[in-house]
Amino acid sequence: MRDKNIKLKKKLFRILITIIVVLPFAFVYIKHENSQPKESKDTTIKQVELPRPQAQPSPRPQVQPEPKPAPQSTPKPRIVGNENEIFFYKSDFANNVVDVFADARRLKLSHDGKRLFSYGINRDGFMIIDVSNPKKIAPIGIYKYPKARYFVNNIDIAESRDGKRLYVADPHNGILYFDISNPARITLISALPLEVPLKIKLSRDDKIAFAKTTKGFFTIDISGSEMKILDEFVSDTSDSDNEEQLGAIRPRGDFDFLSENEILFINFNEMHIFDVSDPKNIKSKYRSYDFNWIQGGKYQMMHDFKIAKNNTRLYASTMEGFRIYDISDIKNIKFLGEYSSSGYLTARTIMIDENENLAYLGWGSKTEEGKFARIEIVDLSYELDPMLIKSYNMPENHDLFAVPSQDKKYLFLQAEPGSGGYGDYVSVIEK
Numbered sequence: 001m002r003d004k005n006i007k008l009k010k011k012l013f014r015i016l017i018t019i020i021v022v023l024p025f026a027f028v029y030i031k032h033e034n035s036q037p038k039e040s041k042d043t044t045i046k047q048v049e050l051p052r053p054q055a056q057p058s059p060r061p062q063v064q065p066e067p068k069p070a071p072q073s074t075p076k077p078r079i080v081g082n083e084n085e086i087f088f089y090k091s092d093f094a095n096n097v098v099d100v101f102a103d104a105r106r107l108k109l110s111h112d113g114k115r116l117f118s119y120g121i122n123r124d125g126f127m128i129i130d131v132s133n134p135k136k137i138a139p140i141g142i143y144k145y146p147k148a149r150y151f152v153n154n155i156d157i158a159e160s161r162d163g164k165r166l167y168v169a170d171p172h173n174g175i176l177y178f179d180i181s182n183p184a185r186i187t188l189i190s191a192l193p194l195e196v197p198l199k200i201k202l203s204r205d206d207k208i209a210f211a212k213t214t215k216g217f218f219t220i221d222i223s224g225s226e227m228k229i230l231d232e233f234v235s236d237t238s239d240s241d242n243e244e245q246l247g248a249i250r251p252r253g254d255f256d257f258l259s260e261n262e263i264l265f266i267n268f269n270e271m272h273i274f275d276v277s278d279p280k281n282i283k284s285k286y287r288s289y290d291f292n293w294i295q296g297g298k299y300q301m302m303h304d305f306k307i308a309k310n311n312t313r314l315y316a317s318t319m320e321g322f323r324i325y326d327i328s329d330i331k332n333i334k335f336l337g338e339y340s341s342s343g344y345l346t347a348r349t350i351m352i353d354e355n356e357n358l359a360y361l362g363w364g365s366k367t368e369e370g371k372f373a374r375i376e377i378v379d380l381s382y383e384l385d386p387m388l389i390k391s392y393n394m395p396e397n398h399d400l401f402a403v404p405s406q407d408k409k410y411l412f413l414q415a416e417p418g419s420g421g422y423g424d425y426v427s428v429i430e431k
Contacts, residue, residue, distance in 0.1 A: 087393045090415070093427040098139050100127050100414065104424045105154065105347040106401060107414050111161050113406035115140070115183075118414060118426055122170045123152035128183045134410040134428045141183030148172075154347070156199050160206045167209055167222065169200035175211060175220060177227060192220065192227040198252070204260060208279050212255050217265055217272075219279040233274065233282045235267050256307040264307060264314075264330075273330060286330060303348040313383075315359065317350045322359065324383050339378055339386035342371045346401045353404060357381050358389075360411070362401035365418070373397040375413060375429075392429060404431075 090097070101124035108117045109131075116137075119126035128141035153171040160166070164181040175192040199212040202222070209220040209227070216234040220227050255265040261277040262285075273286040305316040312328040313336075321341050326334040339359070346362035353360065359378040365371060375392040392411070394400055399416035410428050417423040 084388075084390045085393070086391065087395065088429065089394070089396055090425070090427075096135065096137060096427055098127075098129050098137055098426045100424050100426055101125060102416075102424055103152075104414055104416075104426075105399070106349060107403050107412060107426070108157060108159070109403050109406070109412070110159055110163055112163060115163070116403075116412055116426065117157060117159070117166075119155055119157055121152040122150075122155050122172055123148040126155075126157065126166075126168070128180065128186075129426060131405070131412060131428070134405060134412075134430075137412075137426070137428060141180065141186050143178065143186045143188075154198075156197075158200045158202045158209065160202065161204075162206070165206070165222075167200055167202065169197040169211055171196050171198060175200065175209065175227060177222065177225075189225050190227055192229070194218065194229075199254060201255070201257070203279075208276075210255065210263065210276070212253065212265065212267075214252070214268075216267070217255070217263075217274060217282065219276060219282060221279075230279045231282045233272075233284065235270065252303070254304050256305060258307065258311050258330075264327075266305070288331075290333075304350065306350065306352045308352075308354055315350060315352050317345055317348045319344055319348065321345065321361065322350050322386075324380070324386070337384045337386055339388075341376060341388070342366050342369050343374075346399050349401070351403050352380075353408070356408060359386070360402055360404060362399070362414075364399045365397070373400045373415070373418075375400050375402045375411065402429075 100118045101120060103120045103124060104118045105120040110117070114130065114132040116129040116131045117126055118129060122145060125142065125144040127139055130138050130140045150172045156169040158167045164179065166178040166180045168176040168178065170176055173191060174194040175197055177189045179187040179189050194211065194213060196214040197211045198214065201210050202208070207223040209222045211218045211220060216232060218232045219230040221230050252268045253266040255263050258264050258273065261275060263274040263276055265272040265274055269289065271288045272284045275283040275285050303317055305314055307314050312326065314325040314327045316323050316325065321339040323338045324336040326336050341363065343363040343366040346364055351360040357380045359380055361376045361378065363374050363376060365373040372393045372395045374394065376388055377390040379387045379389045394415060396418055397415045398418045400413060402411045402413040404411055408431070410430055412426065412428055414426050415424065
């Protein structure tokens with residue numbers, strides 16, 4: 001028989017070995033299990049609530065508003081097509097805008113180049129604008145006509161060389177003389193009754209005014225406060241006496257100086273060269289009927305014209321542009337060339353700059369041909385073929401007119417909005 005003590009010893013030895021070997025493995029296993037996250041019923045919810053990276057947007061770009069440019073004193077051109085086709089909008093002018101009368105159709109720069117006269121018809125009046133700093137123009141004087149009781153018509157103005165007086169040819173009210181020495185207090189000094197005056201210019205010494213009317217040509221003494229008619233030349237082909245037609249007056253013809261004492265005058269149907277060396281005795285030195293518009297005369301009709309300083313060229317406006325004539329021999333005027341464009345010439349007026357050999361034309365829009373209101377600059381170097389070299393287009397407007405500054409760096413423009421109503425303004429383009 002085996003000793004029972006030996007069996008007990010073996011049993012205790014196996015238990016001891018089990019404890020020494022198995023127990024550490026059990027302890028490691030339990031520790032590993034405790035280090036893993038326990039499952040929870042709300043695990044999915046917590047994952048949804050965690051912040052996730054933003055997904056890339058679908059290909060549907062959002063249009064960001066274009067940043068507005070900082071206000072500028074002179075507009076930045078919008079070149080379309082090429083550098084000679086430039087577009088402007090009123091918003092481009094920032095704060096450099098002066099609101100003027102409705103129906104303001106013309107601009108005239110003062111003799112000193114520091115003021116601009118904006119005017120049009122005898123229902124409104126005229127405005128004086130300070131342009132001494134073209135980057136910040138400002139109104140400094142306004143004259144408003146009394147309420148018109150007539151069919152309104154265009155006025156013409158002439159400034160004295162000292163800038164203190166302004167003379168207005170008003171088709172219904174005669175010749176008006178204003179003191180503009182203080183533009184803030186424009187004063188009407190006197191009025192001279194004259195039947196339907198259309199154009200006015202002053203002598204070099206500012207003592208005589210010359211006026212074209214529907215009847216003919218007048219010399220007027222303006223040396224004092226009271227104006228006096230010195231002489232008159234009544235044309236035998238003057239415009240109709242019919243009062244009903246006065247409501248539809250149009251500038252018919254023009255006049256300009258050939259010299260200090262000679263004036264080229266073109267009326268509705270004829271041309272004269274007046275000797276005005278004695279203002280009290282107007283003499284017609286030469287006469288031609290080749291300008292008969294109704295009968296289709298040789299030179300048709302000249303509404304406005306400018307004579308070159310050397311007296312060899314005449315630039316006459318038409319409905320569609322202008323014509324160039326050689327007048328070196330006034331008795332044998334020769335047609336040289338013509339410039340025509342689409343649209344209609346604003347107030348049938350042109351601005352000729354002889355030093356630059358350029359013409360500045362303001363055009364009204366012609367929507368049926370897709371033409372915007374614009375300012376065209378035309379090179380006159382080759383007289384047989386005047387060439388457009390730059391166009392400033394303003395799609396928002398119905399009419400445009402412009403004159404260059406004395407230093408040629410700027411263009412002063414006058415715009416009538418597309419509605420054809422109120423909202424006319426003057427601004428500046430830096431060339």
